[in-house]
Amino acid sequence: xxxxxxxxxxxxxxxxxxxxxxxxxxxxxxxxxxxxxxxxxxxxxxxxxxxxxxxxxxxxxxxxxxxxxxxxxxxxxxxxxxxxxxxxxxxxxxxxxxxxxxxxxxxxxxxxxxxxxxxxxxxxxxxxxxxxxxxxxxxxxxxxxxxxxxxxxxxxxxxxxxxxxxxxxxxxxxxxxxxxxxxxxxxxxxxxxxxxxxxxxxxxxxxxxxxxxxxxxxxxxxxxxxxxxxxxxxxxxxxxxxxxxxxxxxxxxxxxxxxxxxxxxxxxxxxxxxxxxxxxxxxxxxxxxxxxxxxxxxxxxxxxxxxxxxxxxxxxxxxxxxxxxxxxxxxxxxxxxxxxxxxxxxxxxxxxxxxxxxxxxxxxxxxxxxxxxxxxxxxxxxxxxxxxxxxxxxxxxxxxxxxxx
Ligand SMILES: *Cc1c(COP(=O)(O)O)cnc(C)c1O
Numbered sequence: 001x002x003x004x005x006x007x008x009x010x011x012x013x014x015x016x017x018x019x020x021x022x023x024x025x026x027x028x029x030x031x032x033x034x035x036x037x038x039x040x041x042x043x044x045x046x047x048x049x050x051x052x053x054x055x056x057x058x059x060x061x062x063x064x065x066x067x068x069x070x071x072x073x074x075x076x077x078x079x080x081x082x083x084x085x086x087x088x089x090x091x092x093x094x095x096x097x098x099x100x101x102x103x104x105x106x107x108x109x110x111x112x113x114x115x116x117x118x119x120x121x122x123x124x125x126x127x128x129x130x131x132x133x134x135x136x137x138x139x140x141x142x143x144x145x146x147x148x149x150x151x152x153x154x155x156x157x158x159x160x161x162x163x164x165x166x167x168x169x170x171x172x173x174x175x176x177x178x179x180x181x182x183x184x185x186x187x188x189x190x191x192x193x194x195x196x197x198x199x200x201x202x203x204x205x206x207x208x209x210x211x212x213x214x215x216x217x218x219x220x221x222x223x224x225x226x227x228x229x230x231x232x233x234x235x236x237x238x239x240x241x242x243x244x245x246x247x248x249x250x251x252x253x254x255x256x257x258x259x260x261x262x263x264x265x266x267x268x269x270x271x272x273x274x275x276x277x278x279x280x281x282x283x284x285x286x287x288x289x290x291x292x293x294x295x296x297x298x299x300x301x302x303x304x305x306x307x308x309x310x311x312x313x314x315x316x317x318x319x320x321x322x323x324x325x326x327x328x329x330x331x332x333x334x335x336x337x338x339x340x341x342x343x344x345x346x347x348x349x350x351x352x353x354x355x356x357x358x359x360x361x362x363x364x365x366x367x368x369x370x371x372x373x374x375x376x377x378x379x380x381x382x383x384x385x386x387x388x389x390x391x392x393x394x395x396x397x398x399x400x401x402x403x404x405x
Contacts, residue, residue, distance in 0.1 A: 001260045002073070006333045007259040012220075020209020020295075023331060025324035028208040030294045034188070035208075041115075042210040049217065049275070058341035061106055062221065066096045069225045072233060072384070078355045078372070079258075085375035089368075089387040090226045090237065092250065099361065099389030100250040101132035101203065107218030108201040111308045119143040119198040120179040125152055126315035128157025128393070129203030134168035143335035144168040145198075147187040149179040158393070181307065184293060195341040204247025205323030208294030212323050216252045222386065223257020230384055240264040240374055241379035243388065244366040245284070245337065246317035248326045255335060264336070266380060267326060268313035268370045271339035277302075281310035281318040284330050284337045292320070298327045302322065313342040313401075314362040316389075320330035344369040349391060349398060350405045361389035362398070 001008045005253050020026045028038050048054050062068040071094065075087040079198035092100040112120055123146070124130030130146040137144035146163055153160055157291050164168050176182045191200045202211040205219075212365050230238055241258055245267040255265050272280035277300065280286070284394075287298040299321035300308040307320040329335040340348075345362055348369035353359045360368055364387045373384040389397075 001262070003334050004300040006332060007332075008228045008334075011259055012256060014250060015328070016209065016213055017123065019377045020213065022325045022328035023329040025263040025295075025297050026209060026212055027324075028294060029291050029296065030208050031192070033192055037191070038208050038210065041199060044094065044115045045111060045210055045214055046109060054110065054114060055229045058107060058110055058120065058342050061110070066102055066106065068221065069229070070094045072226060073228045073356070073358070075356050076232070078351065079375070081355065083371060084380050085373055085378050086382045087375055088230065088382065088383065088384045090094070090222065090254065092222060092386060092388050093358065093364070093390035097132055097135050097394065098255065099128060099132070100219065101129055101134060101304040103221060103253065104125060104134040104215045104218040104249060105129075105136040105201060106139070107214070108199070109140050109142060112142060112199045112201075113140050117142070117197060118362070119145060119194065119197050120201050121145045121147075121191050121194065121198050122201045122203060123147045123180065123183035123188055124203070125183065127152070127156040127163065128316055130168065130170070131159050131162045131166070135165035136164040138166045145171055145190065147171050147173055147183045147190065148373055149173050149177070149183045151178040152180065152183070154287045157358050172374045204249040205325060206247045206295065206321070207294060209303065210296065212325055213250050214326065215222040216256060219249050219253020220256045223255060226254060226384065226386070227257040227261075234382065236240050237261050238384040239378065240266060241384045241386070242367045242371045242374065243269075244268045244314075244317060244363050245322055245326060246281070246314075246319050246363065248323035250386055252323060252325055254386040255329070259334065265334065266370060266374070268366045269322070269337060269339050270314055270317040270345070270366055272311045272313065273342060278309050279311055280339070281312045281320065282339045283319070283321050284326060287321065287337055295324050297321045298330070312344060314366065316361070317366065338370065340366040340369045344399065346402050347405070348372060350396070353391070358387070359391035360387055361391045362394045364388045365391070
């Protein structure tokens with residue numbers, strides 16, 4: 001399929017280019033020593049990802065350890081309540097450890113093993129990426145250093161406990177505001193020292209090349225499975241698909257299965273409390289071009305051009321930029337990006353729980369809310385939503401802050 005002069009039949013092979021660019025977005029803007037490390041990872045990945053042994057091992061792990069393929073569920077009661085449009089969800093909440101993140105963490109850790117590394121390093125904010133990586137590291141017997149701001153460590157006690165039980169070292173970062181940004185800086189600094197023995201595992205389709213490409217490849221299984229399953233279930237493609245976008249990994253994996261199809265694609269960013277800078281994390285909606293954390297994309301900046309403070313009720317979505325590939329798909333118009341605020345996400349959280357017996361992550365609730373909105377607007381047809389994770393981690397927070405609805 002051609003779209004704005006881009007051939008989507010060959011798109012996944014041609015984008016990003018060799019330097020890691022999707023149009024003008026992406027690249028590898030890091031210090032010379034980190035650039036060296038990124039090139040080493042890049043070369044290893046391009047060789048290893050074609051090896052039959054690597055592919056077979058990843059397939060086996062997905063089936064026997066992660067529990068893939070995850071199913072698609074038809075939301076019959078919710079669909080009937082809303083009208084004639086049929087809603088479906090791809091159940092990444094049923095992936096081992098409760099979200100899509102393990103898909104790329106298992107890939108990254110398996111790559112570390114093939115490269116002969118002994119350790120994986122990462123930062124974590126809310127702790128979800130840390131838990132997924134600690135799970136992968138335990139599986140492969142790799143050491144795991146997770147950098148986390150002191151403020152986040154206090155806020156996210158259950159995830160800190162999980163990481164420690166899984167054998168990871170949680171390293172407290174006490175610089176600056178003691179949250180995600182400082183954790184990223186500390187983890188990069190540690191990696192620059194230890195890159196001979198370690199690999200940095202980025203938590204989304206973000207960071208310098210080759211990470212946006214690698215993480216998309218490892219998440220592609222979601223879109224590939226979903227497309228085949230949906231056709232098997234219904235005999236046709238969905239009319240529209242929806243996913244939430246923080247950094248953009250669950251969305252990119254899901255979308256990549258459908259880019260060459262006549263399917264409307266929607267990426268949903270968090271509008272938080274409103275449109276004022278600092279009240280949301282809708283970077284593609286309100287941001288401008290800029291470089292941060294090693295890549296060029298669309299980002300929310302403060303008056304000094306630094307990454308702006310962001311907010312969302314979903315801690316997995318509050319990042320001041322999105323992956324470079326989303327900036328590109330936004331620019332060419334292949335994917336439509338829209339927003340859902342806290343209130344509507346919380347409503348969707350309860351609606352899906354009550355009507356279908358599925359408690360979604362608050363991140364995923366943004367996609368569910370938009371799917372419900374689309375269903376009312378479309379009148380007929382079908383919508384497939386990526387349910388990126390389960391909501392167990394959010395239950396206490398929702399009850400405390402929003403009460404039972
Ligand atoms: C981390 C997380 C997200 C956001 O990350 P993306 O890279 O945008 O997918 C979404 N949903 C869940 C359940 C998460 O844990």
